Amino acid sequence: MQTQLTLGIRVHGETLSELPQDLYIPPDALEVYLEAFEGPLDLLLYLIRKHNLDILDIPMAQLTAQYMEYVEKMKVIKLELAADYLLMSAMLIEIKSRMLLPKPVEVAEEDDPRAELVRRLMEYEAIKLAAQRLDAMPQVGTEIQVAAAYYQHIAEVKPPEVSLDELVEAWRNVLKRAKLTTHHKIGKAELSVREHMSLILRRLKADGMVEFSALFDVVTEGLPKLVVHFLAILELAKEGLIRITQQQAFSPIYLQANNADSS
Amino acid sequence: MIEPDNISQMKQILEAALLTAGQPLSLDDLLKLFAGRMERTTLRMLLDELKQDWAQENTAKTLELVRVATGYRFQAKPQFSEFIARLSPEKQPKYSRAVMETLAIIAYRQPVTRGDIEQIRGVAVNPNVMRQLQERDWIDVVGQREVPGRPSLYATTKHFLDDLNLRSLSELPPFEDFAQSEIPLEN
């Protein structure tokens, strides 16, 4: 399927779908026409399409002549683009002259001097069409409008982050000021005990009176943990935070927070 | 494009424009939508109707159409603001020294009362400090000490351990670790 080429050249705000067939171009429009080409490939494609040349079997003499004519015009009006265009001139002339050489008996298709030029022209033409298609697609900002209703901005404040180092630093400052360093050192074991003290208090707060053995999960907890748990109970009792009761010897021992009855 | 020829189409155009505008649209703005084929009084009436449509639907609408100084806009109902705000939270500055030290005392010496904390720090504990830590769900009350006034006993929570990426308090650096580090290296 042949896609119609549109040149999209603007002169005085008007878009021309094709260039005039005759060679006469109004002087003030000449520059605009020539500038409208995106480069030598673009100009070549235009010439091929304008003169209905077969892109797969380009008559090199004709195309080269046409091309040189435009390049001469560009030189006259001193367009900056000359370099790229001159390079293409040289290439076209080279292809033309190679085609004049006597052909070997068997000519493989890839040996056609025009092959590379044809490949580039076709690739560029495809890109031109792709560019036009992209340009025609609806875009956010013009054809697509995204919902953007208002909302009352409330500053959702993310709480500060605290690192372990900062916590330790704070504790170290406390101790320095309290001068506790000399007579109070806390080790891992003591920290565990204090953690278990909190756990037990929390449990007693929730359940009221709890049987001593119910506080120990002998099946799942290892011995060190059970010991720490027991030490925590002793410490709680020592600090007067829990009450331990037993009706008579060998009957169940019950624990309750020291404030349980009054709360 | 086919110009709208009935009320409901006109209301739809208004609605689509107001939902995507990103700012309030004045009556003059909105008239542009209809390329001069709209009376101001009709426009006002349509806006009133649109407002009603969004207000009275039994299906719970999340937006409402309101008029502000510079024009009309759709806005999220107030109850959604707090959720939407979560998309771009502002980070709060660091905790004060009082908060950090209080937290450290509770972590290392729990369960403790406010009195204990005051005694260790040598200054009164601002109730605001305790509230910040409780709101963060980092400390809670685990009981009362049986002394006059029955002060609350505070301890750190499971949530605190999670946030500091600890499995248990015993993973807190024990005090000896940094007591030793206080010894000058060159001696």
Place this chain on the structure above:
Amino acid sequence: MIEPDNISQMKQILEAALLTAGQPLSLDDLLKLFAGRMERTTLRMLLDELKQDWAQENTAKTLELVRVATGYRFQAKPQFSEFIARLSPEKQPKYSRAVMETLAIIAYRQPVTRGDIEQIRGVAVNPNVMRQLQERDWIDVVGQREVPGRPSLYATTKHFLDDLNLRSLSELPPFEDFAQSEIPLEN
């Protein structure tokens, strides 16, 4: 604030956030709305439902929920676009052919160097062309080609896909549509 405890409340929060966002919201963004109390799979399901709710034929909805490269967004249905465009006649100017051809090369041949682009177009690339595309956040540098001079490799961004209403590059019109070489040759 009370966290939502049923599907319809959750959908309302999603809807309010998407209607006010003004840009696509990713799944990660949307999860923040529920402060960690939402599974990704549930979220996807809710978004599907929400999309359906807005797609119902009989309720004359003016917006549709679409998924693009970076997430979900509500946008005006195409039939309202032309009317809304009347609000801002000073449209974004169309890009030059040089810009669009350069964009097409980057889109279809990425990652490419400036040298590659010059080779295909047959002319030097104006730095201004690359700047326009970078300022629009449609292309960016994704690396360097390991050849002398280590030229930058350009690729299109997700934002480019968003702006063209695409979820991925594979949704671009296939390049074969433009390539004449695919036409069988006469023999």
